Amino acid sequence: MxxxxxxxxxxxxxxxxxxxxIVACGSGSTGTLEVQLSGEEASQVGFxxxxxxxxxxxxxxxxxxxxxxxxxxxxxxxxxSDGDDALVMADxxxxxxxxxxxxxxRFENVPSRRWDxxxxxxxxxxxxxxxxxxxxxxxxxxxxxxxHSFWIEGTATRGEESVAFSWQFDASIENTGCINxxxxxxxxxxxxxxxxxxxxxxxxxxLFFDSYAHDDPQLRFDPIAAVAGDDGVVTLEELxxxxxxxMRDAEGAxxxxxxxxxxxxxxxxxxxxxxxRAYMIGALSTTGHFNGEGHxxxxxx
Amino acid sequence: MTRPIQLPVLCVRSAVxxxxxxxxxxxxxxxxxxALPFLPTPGCGAGTGAPIVDASFxxxxxxxxxSFATSAGWQVELTEARIxxxxxxxxxxxxxxxxxxxxxxTSVARxxxxxxxxxxxxxxxxxxxxxxxDALAPEPQIIAxxxxxxxxxELSVGILPPVDRHVEATRGFxxxxxxxxxxxxTEVPFSGGLDLGDDPMARRVQNIDLDAxxxxxxxxxxxxDARVWLDGVDFDRVDGEFALxxxxxxxxxxxxxxxxxxxxxxxxx
Numbered sequence: 001m002x003x004x005x006x007x008x009x010x011x012x013x014x015x016x017x018x019x020x021x022i023v024a025c026g027s028g029s030t031g032t033l034e035v036q037l038s039g040e041e042a043s044q045v046g047f048x049x050x051x052x053x054x055x056x057x058x059x060x061x062x063x064x065x066x067x068x069x070x071x072x073x074x075x076x077x078x079x080x081s082d083g084d085d086a087l088v089m090a091d092x093x094x095x096x097x098x099x100x101x102x103x104x105x106r107f108e109n110v111p112s113r114r115w116d117x118x119x120x121x122x123x124x125x126x127x128x129x130x131x132x133x134x135x136x137x138x139x140x141x142x143x144x145x146x147x148h149s150f151w152i153e154g155t156a157t158r159g160e161e162s163v164a165f166s167w168q169f170d171a172s173i174e175n176t177g178c179i180n181x182x183x184x185x186x187x188x189x190x191x192x193x194x195x196x197x198x199x200x201x202x203x204x205x206x207l208f209f210d211s212y213a214h215d216d217p218q219l220r221f222d223p224i225a226a227v228a229g230d231d232g233v234v235t236l237e238e239l240x241x242x243x244x245x246x247m248r249d250a251e252g253a254x255x256x257x258x259x260x261x262x263x264x265x266x267x268x269x270x271x272x273x274x275x276x277r278a279y280m281i282g283a284l285s286t287t288g289h290f291n292g293e294g295h296x297x298x299x300x301x
Numbered sequence: 302m303t304r305p306i307q308l309p310v311l312c313v314r315s316a317v318x319x320x321x322x323x324x325x326x327x328x329x330x331x332x333x334x335x336a337l338p339f340l341p342t343p344g345c346g347a348g349t350g351a352p353i354v355d356a357s358f359x360x361x362x363x364x365x366x367x368s369f370a371t372s373a374g375w376q377v378e379l380t381e382a383r384i385x386x387x388x389x390x391x392x393x394x395x396x397x398x399x400x401x402x403x404x405x406x407t408s409v410a411r412x413x414x415x416x417x418x419x420x421x422x423x424x425x426x427x428x429x430x431x432x433x434x435d436a437l438a439p440e441p442q443i444i445a446x447x448x449x450x451x452x453x454x455e456l457s458v459g460i461l462p463p464v465d466r467h468v469e470a471t472r473g474f475x476x477x478x479x480x481x482x483x484x485x486x487t488e489v490p491f492s493g494g495l496d497l498g499d500d501p502m503a504r505r506v507q508n509i510d511l512d513a514x515x516x517x518x519x520x521x522x523x524x525x526d527a528r529v530w531l532d533g534v535d536f537d538r539v540d541g542e543f544a545l546x547x548x549x550x551x552x553x554x555x556x557x558x559x560x561x562x563x564x565x566x567x568x569x570x
Contacts, residue, residue: 213502245534254548261551268507
């Protein structure tokens with residue numbers, strides 16, 4: 001960007017401006033947009049999942065199987081930074097991502113173009129929420145009755161140890177400015193006269209990260225298992241008794257890693273207190289993605 | 302006074318993290334490179350066209366941190382609490398997109414553990430100085446600076462290793478505390494330093510709430526709250542100076558980097 005400046009702008013600029021025009025302006029044609037919901041393989045088979053470099057596993061040896069991975073998505077917006085709005089009319093839905101990856105919405109006659117401002121929201125289910133996929137009617141009703149946005153339930157095992165968990169979250173989370181995980185561009189493109197598919201992807205491994213201060217966190221369950229009550233089921237309320245800066249085992253002794261006390265680092269997570277429940281709610285706010293690995297700006301409300 | 306100039310040079314705001322650049326479509330990269338000469342540099346003044354105005358920046362502590370109780374019931378008396386800060390950025394709302402990014406669907410780093418901290422966002426004010434902040438001193442340091450007019454909703458603050466002139470005050474650490482904690486009959490004199498190491502992400506604190514419309518003559522004030530630094534420390538396990546592999550040091554590391562350890566306010570002219 002120094003010497004080349006004297007030569008490149010004119011030639012490259014003309015081509016670029018033409019391309020910009022193609023990208024930015026619609027042609028009047030329309031297409032169909034399908035939106036799938038997914039918790040990836042992990043929400044179906046649990047952890048560990050994957051293999052080789054893609055292996056996602058607990059560093060402390062626990063395995064997790066989910067029984068329910070209920071998620072309430074209240075809205076999706078497909079817009080463009082030039083002010084255009086696809087005006088997709090998405091009704092609120094509830095899905096059990098343990099049971100599959102259903103199509104939540106199919107929008108017809110969406111103008112064909114790049115929509116670079118895609119956003120969606122997790123929010124508490126209501127009586128207006130529609131179940132999609134194989135979710136039971138009872139689960140949809142339970143989500144609405146409790147005003148939950150997530151209901152995550154399962155069992156963790158390690159050798160002879162077994163600890164169940166049942167977490168109901170009421171958080172509303174806005175995911176905005178989503179980047180397409182398929183090609184790293186902003187938003188999505190609706191193709192002319194065809195079906196364009198996108199996926200709202202939820203990464204549940206984030207709930208178990210021990211740090212948000214760097215990009216190589218470990219998954220841990222020991223601090224969670226340590227606060228299980230007599231019923232053997234860990235609730236969110238019980239997680240509040242575990243301090244992320246003073247992790248204790250079930251006997252009340254500090255959890256040590258290589259002789260040093262285990263602490264979780266919330267990094268940029270905006271958490272009101274330093275207990276594990278607040279940390280996990282903060283972590284939940286980071287789970288929403290777009291088309292696999294694409295990131296969004298997230299805001300917990 | 303309105304000045305027809307760009308903000309000071311602020312570059313590499315929209316840097317694509319290494320692991321993401323690896324998957325960046327080569328076609329997009331080429332197209333972006335072709336278009337780059339015509340695009341305002343994201344983050345380099347953000348290219349919003351808003352006027353640049355004179356402003357002030359104030360930074361300090363609070364004597365409320367001299368004596369306080371922790372969540373665990375320890376009564377702490379602090380005699381020293383210092384932190385080395387900088388640079389400081391006041392960020393525009395997330396939905397304000399730099400002009401270059403409005404024109405081109407290129408990739409932008411987003412908030413996520415370990416990712417680029419500024420997220421390609423518009424910077425409305427930046428202060429690049431290194432400040433030694435006495436968190437127990439209520440009188441703030443005030444400097445003149447420039448700002449871009451407009452809304453700012455978040456502050457991003459860096460925690461730095463001290464330059465030579467600040468080394469003595471912090472014993473060479475990024476953060477230094479000294480005092481006494483009491484609970485019942487137990488009295489624990491303590492001191493401790495925090496070194497955040499080489500990870501630039503660990504040195505950046507984001508999500509510090511701000512509600513400001515920056516304008517000519519206004520003052521942006523940042524206060525640090527040392528009470529938050531020590532709230533998670535289990536003083537039962539402290540014996541004098543915080544051990545680098547001990548609970549107190551880990552708690553200080555988390556506490557000093559919590560957004561609630563900072564508060565940002567804006568005083569309009």
